[in-house]
Amino acid sequence: MKNLKKFLSLGIAAAMTLSLAACGGSASSSQGAAPADASTATAPAANVGTIENDGNYDECTIKFSWWGGDSRHAATQEAVKKFMEKYPGITVEVNFGAWSDWEAARALEFQSGTAADVNQINQSWINEFDSAGNVFLDLNQVSEIIDLSQWSEDSLAQLKDVNGGIAGVPVAMTGRTLYWDKTTFDEAGIGVPTTLEELRAAGKTFQEKLGDEYYPLALGEFDRAIFMTFYLQAKYGKAIIEDGQLNFTEEELKDGLDFIMSLEADHVIPSIKTIDGDAAASLDQNPKFIDGRYAGILEWDSAPLKYKNALGEGREFVVGEELKNLGGNDNTGVFTKVSLGFAISTTSQHPKEAAMLIEYLCNDPEGAAIMGSERGIPESKAGYEATEAAGGIDETIAAAHEIVMAASEYAEDPIFESNDLKGSEGTYKYVFGGLSYEEFDTAEAATELYDGISAACG
Amino acid sequence: MKKWAKNNVGFFFIIPWLIGFLVFKAYPFGSSLYYSFTDYNLFKGMTKFGLMNYQEVLTKRQNVTALAITFKYAFMTVPLKLIVALLIAYILNFKLKAVNLFRTAYYIPSILGGSVAISVLWRALFKDDGLIQQMIRMFGATPPSFMTDPNWALFIICLLRVWQFGSTMVIFLAALKGVPEDLYEAASLDGATKWRQFFSITVPLITPVIFYNLITQLVQAFQEFNGPFIITNGGPRGATTLMSILIYNAAFKAYDMGLASAMAWVLFVILLFFTAISFWSQKHWVYYSDEG
Missing domain, CATH: 3.40.190.10 (Periplasmic binding protein-like II)
Structure with a gap:
């Protein structure tokens, strides 16, 4: 019995030591590589080419993160719920919070390749976190799913990455x-x-x-x-x-x-x-x-x-x-400027389903109406029409937006x-x-x- | 083999701790030293190797100022906290009515620790038109602007830490209980006043505990973050920007891990220096009963 205990102890210890060695190996190899490459270490979505809209989708779980205030959280959660009802089998896990220190937390996720599939982003994030154009998926690859014609070329141009790809769709101009x-x-x-x-x-x-x-x-x-x-x-x-x-x-x-x-x-x-x-x-x-x-x-x-x-x-x-x-x-x-955008991480295992979520939130009459003007006046033409028809555009925001855009x-x-x-x-x-x-x-x-x-x- | 295993089996039992130590302490410790000699930015990678970060830490106005403020903060907070904690412990060591209630009351701020809620409360107390200013005005005096006067701002940050003297007090209290009563009785018979008894009996006999508290408080003071970050956010005009805030900003706002690592190492060396000085000095003032 004593020998068995010793044998078990030694076995467990050896296994733990080996796992430590494995961790050490991985850490040192990532240290040797340029850190900007960390995001490309696993980039399944980056090389998918154009994804066809064949009407099918995978049963999967995707993650969606955003920052904002309580009313934005409530509207977005409601929209996500309706999206899951519309596309049974797709589960959307949400991560939301206030702006304070949000950027630093997301920055670490982008760097470590653990970011959500769909991210609410600031325009400046493209320069700061995607300087090589490999953190956010070029949305041209999912243009059959996200109707990019709903945005003006000028507004899409503001979210271009260094390679000329569209790193995100502008939710609103501000x-x-x-x-x-x-x-x-x-x-x-x-x-x-x-x-x-x-x-x-x-x-x-x-x-x-x-x-x-x-x-x-x-x-x-x-x-x-x-x-x-x-x-x-x-x-x-x-x-x-x-x-x-x-x-x-x-x-x-x-x-x-x-x-x-x-x-x-x-x-x-x-x-x-x-x-x-x-x-x-x-x-x-x-x-x-x-x-x-x-x-x-x-x-x-x-x-x-x-x-x-x-x-x-x-x-x-x-x-x-x-x-x-x-x-x-x-x-x-x-x-x-673009007030904020939606982008898909290149590390996403489900870029198609992530694109479907963005399409729903920005262009779908139901989704856009629920989202309302919580992120500003929708920049997407279809989204704007749906939101306006549903009476979802706040009068104060609309008045301010009109003044700003006229003076810009x-x-x-x-x-x-x-x-x-x-x-x-x-x-x-x-x-x-x-x-x-x-x-x-x-x-x-x-x-x-x-x-x-x-x-x-x- | 059997004998070897028998002799070393204890070592294997500490392997879980060892793994934690290596992964969460030793590796970050070593890698931060390496990064401190590089220009490693989380999103731009690393292109240079050299002493540029240390040069920046020790020469850039903002960093030198933060170092000076960190010293000022530590050397205001630590002595003040030790004196207040010892004084209150000394008083609570007497046989007073409801002494346990007082002990609990004084200990409560320590339980709250450097929490965010307490820092927010502190900010509300000391802001312009806050409770403290209103109380001062009630006495007909003109209060200073605690949040915008650089000296006062640093002082209120210190005050928060000093106010949380409970744990230090409890340790002092335990030490005071260990001082033999017969020494006080003998001193009384010889006509020594309470004051004399305190400095000639109490203080010398609790110097090991004073030394312990000094080291732990010194380490804590140099690592202070929550108070200045939440109450003043390093302001006004950088007057409460301690090194820890600069490290945080460099690492998680500018993503400059190389610079942040160098700052952390400079802080570590400073702390090591003061700890070494303290240990060296103890032979001159710390009395250990087992030394005879």
């Missing part, structure tokens, strides 16, 4: 516009601003009539970068980043920074220090926004609802216009939102925060901004 808490403006006895002059005047009126804590607009560091870009693009009539290169001189950037700081000086926007002192995780959770002391925001047209819903009872949330005369001319300087003059380069610029240690936070905290002047800030954007452009 841009930023202004939104106002009209109740505060009523209390101040003025209308919501439509021009830069009116906005400046509102700053003074708020201060005099309502008090020092009241501002017509609140802008964080990244909001300031966008608003400054609108100003510069309007004034100089050119995009901030064109063909991957910074298109403005240091002097021109200084002009933009002076413009932002003039808004702070005119009591139009609170300082970054003031916003930091509020210690709110985001503006929609800031009590000063909720009770109307911050009476305006610059936000994506696809995301106003969380602000609208956050406002205190009885307060009126209205969609504003893009400011006229921002750059002293008729230009708006507004840019738009440029397409945002994904570099503008790269981590080096937008990240928590990025250039925007450093430059706009430092200026507001009076750590340096606009000339020094312009140098930092110029160097930062130039470095991000590479």
Whole structure:
């Protein structure tokens, strides 16, 4: 009996040691290879060629991941449920959550080849995570299943990978516009601003009539970068980043920074220090926004609802216009981008069924109607018609989208939102925060901004 | 063979632990050292090998500032926490009414640990117009802006850790219970005051426990992450950006594993240095009863 125990112990130990050796071997081999190749190590979907739509599908389980708020989660879960009813045998496992740290978690999945079959992606992810064009499946391969003709060529072009393949379908286009808490403006006895002059005047009126804590607009560091870009693009009539290169001189950037700081000086926007002192995780959770002391925001047209819903009872949330005369001319300087897309991982074992899910969510009358405008106004023509017919387009989002698309003059380069610029240690936070905290002047800030954007452009 | 197996069978029993150690500790430890000499980015691969990451960690303004703040944080938090924990343990060692209730109450913050919920609560307490500012205003004083003043911001992060002194206190309490009563009686007969008794009897006899707490708290302080990440997110203007936050940002925001590994190794070497200094210094101030 004793010998048997020893024999068993030795056997188990030997097996565990062997399994360790196996792990070690695999780890060292992956270490030797370039990490960008990790995603290609298992890429069953990458080499499938064009998948025919023969009306058949496999019984299988596919995974679908997205980020968003509660209402988006509810709508998407409902759509997934209906998809599974329509295609019995396909099981969709869902993974969803809030944006916070979502990107880092998905990045690790893309890198390790364990990403979901269908992924909600940001436009910038294609540059960041698919620099070799081998993480997201070229959707041309599943064009018999996903009706790509429902999207304009321009919008599809924004999600192209380095090889010219379509890395994802755009769910919606988006841009930023202004939104106002009209109740505060009523209390101040003025209308919501439509021009830069009116906005400046509102700053003074708020201060005099309502008090020092009241501002017509609140802008964080990244909001300031966008608003400054609108100003510069309007004034100089050119995009901030064109063909991957910074298109403005240091002097021109200084002009933009002076413009932002003039808004702070005119009591139009609170300082970054003031916003930091509020210690709110985001503006929609800031009590000063909720009770109307911050009476305006610059936000994506696809995301106003969380602000609208956050406002205190009885307060009126209205969609504003893009400011006229921002750059002293008729230009708006507004840019738009793909708000987000749906993509299939090259590691997917079931690209056909994954494509069927995307087709259902974006183009199918039933699926698109359930998804509604939770991700913005649907970019797919069929999806838009179905959503509109079902009354699923939110009025606020629709109004904002119309204003943004009518004012749009440029397409945002994904570099503008790269981590080096937008990240928590990025250039925007450093430059706009430092200026507001009076750590340096606009000339020094312009140098930092110029160097930062130039470095991000590479 | 039989004799060999008999003599070494114990070794095989620890193989499960050994596997865990090798896979989850030794391998990451070794690979991070290797990566620290490369420009390994999760999505761009690795093209260079050299000391560039260490050069960046030790020369780039942002990193040097974070190192300085980490030192400041550790050297504020550790002594404060040890003093508060020892003081409260000393008081709770007396025969007081409802002493167990007090012990439990003081220990509770430690159970909560560095949790997200407590950090969120801390943020709500110290924000502008938060409870602490309102209380200060009630006394007619003008409160500082805890979240935007760099010095205050770091202090409130320290305060959170100091507030969680319960576990350290319990260890001190156990040590205090081990100090022989007859020494105090003899000192009393010789006319020693409580103050004198504390410094001449209590402190010397519990120096091994002070030493233990010093090492564990030092390690914990240099690794602090939750508090500054959630309460201030490294702000204002980087005033609470400890090295751990920079490591996280480099690894999981910029995916620069080479730089993140180098930062982690610099932090490890610093910690090793201070631990070694502490161990070296103990012969001058730590009293072990078995040394006679």
